Amino acid sequence: MRRALTIATFLLLAVAAYMALVYAPTEPLMGHVQRLFYFHMGTVWVATVAFIIVFVASIMYLWKQTRGWDILAYCSAEIGVVFLTITILTGAIWAKPIWGTWWTWDPQLTTTFILWILYIVYLILRSSAGTSTRRAKFAAVFGIIAFIDLPLVYLSVRVMRGISPVVFGPGGGGIEPGMMHALLVNLAACSLLFIVLLLERMDLEKMGDVLARLRTREG
Amino acid sequence: MLKGKLKFIIAIGAIAFAGAYLVYGGVKETMVYYLTVEELHARVPDVYGERVRVSGNVIPGTIKHGADGALEFSITDGGGAVNVNYNGIVPDVFKDDVEAVVEGVYSESGIFQADILLAKCPTKYESTDVLYNDQGAPQGASY
Structure with missing residues (x-):
């Protein structure tokens, strides 16, 4: 089952890359660099879902106090940070020719940078906690608080003055149907990749627990 | 508990x-990330010599390329205009009517000396087919 899911994920990723790089029409004003948009959106979507999972799993961990929720929060945060890093990098590469700079402290970029830092801090807190449940709970509280920045990323670009484009929703210009197809396939592919990575990473974490138990028994 | x-x-x-x-x-x-042209004028003379970011639409026909990469243009937000001098890398999408963000210093001479020029990208992503088939499509596209 896991094997089939993994194969399906990589097939869909290949299709998604084709859709983004070949199928989608070329944006007349920005040219081919606009194609980064599909990977930018795919990864930021995964990061958003991952951080929502961290939030929910952290609350559940504090409530139920079972290791399963702790594992889910930790593994989800790790993948979320990797995907958000890709989002920031693709955004910077796109911004250099379009805006004229790799980075500028506009509201959305600033809140996104804070988001990135917050979850890196969460990872440091959680990984340094080791088997201490007290420190794991502290990390969970941080995982809940860090979540507050996520809506700000989405709100800032709509409420405050900035340079980031609002493409979707009220005030947005929208995209061509061909671009929308490519975007949806990329969102689906990134979602599948997230599920596969999350399952694998959680298995790894559980194996670590088993190993630790065996070691204490031996010792 | x-x-x-x-x-x-x-x-x-x-x-x-x-x-x-x-x-x-x-x-x-x-x-705020940037001032509008109107806000910049409202802050005169306090704003002279102060480093600020200003945004406005590039007035068509005002872009002049001088010697050794010097660039002159005017931006407006409907409530007045600002003449900008800039020397540096110009973003790909910078042209007439594009919303530009300039960072630099405004002086008594009425010239905004910018050392950073950013262009806002459109929020509507179109396809090349639309550009070639539709008369109402944006002009002067480079692709």
């Missing part, structure tokens, strides 16, 4: 949310 912990979490959440809201509100009120 459990109730106390839950209370603690809710309290922390409420405090953090209130804090974030205050920071957000404060930033929104006082610090």
Whole structure:
């Protein structure tokens, strides 16, 4: 089952890359660099879902106090940070020719940078906690608080003055149907990749627990 | 035991949310990413010599390329205009009517000396087919 899911994920990723790089029409004003948009959106979507999972799993961990929720929060945060890093990098590469700079402290970029830092801090807190449940709970509280920045990323670009484009929703210009197809396939592919990575990473974490138990028994 | 912990979490959440809201509100009120042209004029003469960011649409026909990469253009937001001098890398999408963000210093001479020029990208992503088939498509596209 896991094997089939993994194969399906990589097939869909290949299709998604084709859709983004070949199928989608070329944006007349920005040219081919606009194609980064599909990977930018795919990864930021995964990061958003991952951080929502961290939030929910952290609350559940504090409530139920079972290791399963702790594992889910930790593994989800790790993948979320990797995907958000890709989002920031693709955004910077796109911004250099379009805006004229790799980075500028506009509201959305600033809140996104804070988001990135917050979850890196969460990872440091959680990984340094080791088997201490007290420190794991502290990390969970941080995982809940860090979540507050996520809506700000989405709100800032709509409420405050900035340079980031609002493409979707009220005030947005929208995209061509061909671009929308490519975007949806990329969102689906990134979602599948997230599920596969999350399952694998959680298995790894559980194996670590088993190993630790065996070691204490031996010792 | 459990109730106390839950209370603690809710309290922390409420405090953090209130804090974030205050920071957000404060930033929104006082610090803005850029000034409009109108706001820049309203701040004269205090703004002279101060480093600011200003945004406006490039007035068509005002872009002049001088010697050794010097660039002159005017931006407007409907309520007045600013003449900008700039020397540096020009973004790909910079042209007439594009919304530009310039960073630099405004002086008594009425010239805004910019050392950073950013262009806002359109929020509508079109296809090349539309450009070639539709008369109403944007002009002067480079692709």
